[in-house]
Amino acid sequence: MAQEAQKEKSMILQKEMIEGLFNDLANAKELGKKVCYTFIPGNLSELIQTFDMLIVYPEINALQNAMRKKSGGYIKEAERNAHSEDVCTYVKCDVGMMMKGNIGPTGQKLPEPDVLLLSYTGCFTFMKWFETLKREYPNATVIMVHTPYQENAEITPEMTQYMVKQFKEEVIPKMEEVTGIKYDEAKLKRHLKLSAEAEDWITKIFDTTKHKPSPIDAYFAGVYYIGPINIGFRGTQKAVDYYKELYKEIQIRIEKGLGPITPEGEMKEEKYRLVVEGPPNWTSFREFWKIFYDMGAVIVASSYTKVGGVYDYGWRHNPDRPLETLAEYCMNCYTNMNIPQRIELLKKCIVDYKADGYVTNSIKSCNSFSAGQLGMMREIEDSLEVPVGFIESDLVDPRYFSYSNIKNRLESYFQMLEQRKKMEKETAAV
Amino acid sequence: MKELNELIETCKNYAFDLNFTKAKEWKEAKKDRVLVGYMPIYFPREIIHAAGGMPVGIFGGGDNKQIIKGDAYYQSYICHIPRSIMEIALDKHMEHIDGFIFPSICDVIRNLSGVFKQQKIGKFVKYMDFPQNFLPEIGGVFYQQEMEHVLKYIKEINGKTPSTDELNHSISLYNRNRSLIEFIYKIRQEFPWRLSIEDVYNIVRAGTVIPVEEHNSILEEICEHIKENIGMPQDKIKVVVSGAFCEQPSLGLIRAIEEAGCYVVDDDYMLGSRMILGDIDASSNNPLEAIAHAYINQSQYSSSIYDVHNPKENRLAKIVKDRGADGVIFASASFCDPSLLDAPIFQNAFDKMGIRYIAFQYSENINQYKVIKEQVGTFSDSIKLWEDDTTVLA
Ligand code: SF4
Ligand code: SF4
DSSP: OOOOOOOOHHHHHHHHHHHHHHHHHHTHHHHTOOEEEOOSTTOOHHHHHHTTOEEEOHHHHHHHHHHTTOHHHHHHHHHHTTOOTTSOHHHHHHHHHHHTTOBOTTSSBOOOOSEEEEOOOSOSHHHHHHHHHHHHOTTSEEEEOOOOOBTTSSOOHHHHHHHHHHIIIIIHHHHHHHHOOOOOHHHHHHHHHHHHHHHHHHHHHHHGGGSSSOSSOTTTTHHHHHHHHHTTOTTSHHHHHHHHHHHHHHHHHHHHTOOOEETTEEOOOOOEEEEEESOOOSTTHHHHHHHHHHTTEEEEEESGGGTTOOOTTSOOOOTTSHHHHHHHHHHTSGGGBOHHHHHHHHHHHHHHTTOSEEEEEEETTOHHHHTTHHHHHHHHHHHHOOOEEEEEEOSSOGGGOOHHHHHHHHHHHHHHHHHHHHHHHHHHHO | OOOHHHHHHHHHHHHTOTTOHHHHHHHHTSTTOEEEEEOSSOOOHHHHHHTTEEEEEOOOOTTSSOOSSGGGTSOTTSOSHHHHHHHHHHTTTTTTOOEEEEESSOHHHHHHHHHHHHHTOSSEEEEEOOOSOOOIIIIIHHHHHHHHHHHHHHHHHHOOOOOHHHHHHHHHHHHHHHHHHHHHHHHHHHOGGGSOHHHHHHHHHHTTTSOHHHHHHHHHHHHHHHHSOOSOOOSOEEEEEESOSSSOOOHHHHHHHHHTTEEEEEOOTTHHHHOBOSOOOSSOSOHHHHHHHHHHHHBOOOTTSOOTTSOHHHHHHHHHHHTTOSEEEEEEETTOHHHHHHHHHHHHHHHHHTOEEEEEEEOTTOOOOHHHHHHHHHHHHHHHHTTTOTTSOO
């Protein structure tokens, strides 16, 4: 039987933050707060905070519902209402939840949106999703922010200007109108400064996987670590405090030479270091993770933890250029990078964190991630001669998590890694 | 004037030539000519024409191309068109095409642009981000910059920058092209038996792979033919087909819908060729601005355009009404997110509006469609049976 997860101070802090957020949402009316629905990639957290709005992230509800085993029912509900089996299951989980009364993952009712802020970064489904939501919430104010794709592996001044103009002429005036609060650039700058601070910390945290053994798992635990920075706390002191605390805890682990914490306690032996591309499966998250830690596999970097921002190359929010920096942030999220950029980033992770292997978890219903992954995998295999593994699952649809298939595939993959290690040892000995 | 059958046959041969021979011949006839391939849905072909190039529509391999290499690039749960485009590219059918444009329509096409870059296919690869902001001074300006980027790539190949006159001339040629196509649809709205939808499809699709001047003269001849009272009316209902804007149904499936009892009086198969409604200003001092403004103000609704200020369900309902259609057939390519995610929006609205519809999925390489044919036949029968029902729009 799985042991209770060990709780560190940072975990408790995070739990409190999230509970607080859902409590505030449940009481939004009483608190007199306006509610803004938006998405994680390209979220304009600091700007929303400047207008004192509360934020709902539909993806977070979907994944939380999946972890609480509620998503299957919601998805079926949406499918009964003309939603196809083959589209993004986040959308269906959200639509199903709405149809069943919009009770959020914590059991509290979610408030209706005053604003639907579609920052539309890196995924077309977001657009379709909000077209659907707009029909459910006809009174909400829709704010569309078009984030240009980094198609040529660059952010040009024209792209930034296009976004800044949208902020100035559409986003900010509409937010002022809905909230009755005047845009306060000084306030925005204060949030941006705190964002940059949190971003420094989180970069340092994910960089600790350079150690052997790695003190953290940058995928399975990584998804918890990115929580605060992604779900509305970026730009607050709370997030900075959380990351400082987390970093401190990790330092202690490094000093003691400890490996990552898993739901069953400390990982004893680090056998394989992996880089993972693609989101995790949420419906069987624990079982999925267990396959890895049982085999002594630790994830030293993952692309999924970069969906809410890529900080690896040193980019940070810059309070001196408030609107420009927001624009660059949106354009700089992982799925807004073109395929060659994604390959470069993953290769950098494999090299920097001395990974033994590269695994793709291909998500059935997420084209934004999945389309192109096979070519990426081949190029990474060819150029770095690193063993690659491939598994398939889904985000929140329990029907597409086949435990035995995934386990079999991963076991063969780990055997391959083992063999490769043996051969390397033999060659080194000669 | 050529016989109608002969014209249609010519178009069919052009439309499904996966070697793009006509484009190749055009390029070889003169120095500095450039071929630019573009994927669905829409691309402002005018600018390529003005820059001394020819736009070439790439709509997948349909059921004419066996997929071997392309499958290695795409998981089974991704639509079919990117793998068939990869197959055509890797089999070197497009060696003579200089550059490729991937219009922003969905994540699959977007990421395919990255795969082309990664594979170094073509002299340039451009993902063309169409604005989702519809203010001329914001989205319009951005769109002009995107077009300038394309022109820069072409200039790097042939050294040419199109003049204002050249751009205006190209705009007027494509205006003519669109109005001739619209004329065909207008005729078919009343006399759908004069030309089958399969023929219309071949005719319009041919225009994506041959010079616009030649297409215009073919269209002119066809329009002359169908002004005549030809063909025999049959007892069929009228429908609009929606959702098949990217990966194309096979010709057999397009034919089967009509054979099963439905005259298709409007569709979005070749949406790009009909995307702009009405003419683009061909006398402007700033033709790129004119193209951008037309896109912003005169576009047909589409799955790739954010629509909340102009709901697509109302726009499709208007097409149904204007065309005098009895219902809608929602045809989506399997795993096509944009089309499938739109379906509930349309269907929920149509349930309320009392517009009848059916929905099915297809794949470009599937040429067995007995079940679909039966479904369409039943749909047609049920509408005929209930044609007195007041909720039917007519
Ligand atoms: S398709 Fe992928 S990136 Fe887009 S909303 Fe769904 S899970 Fe997120
Ligand atoms: S068929 Fe649909 S999902 Fe596939 S590339 Fe075209 S628009 Fe995208």
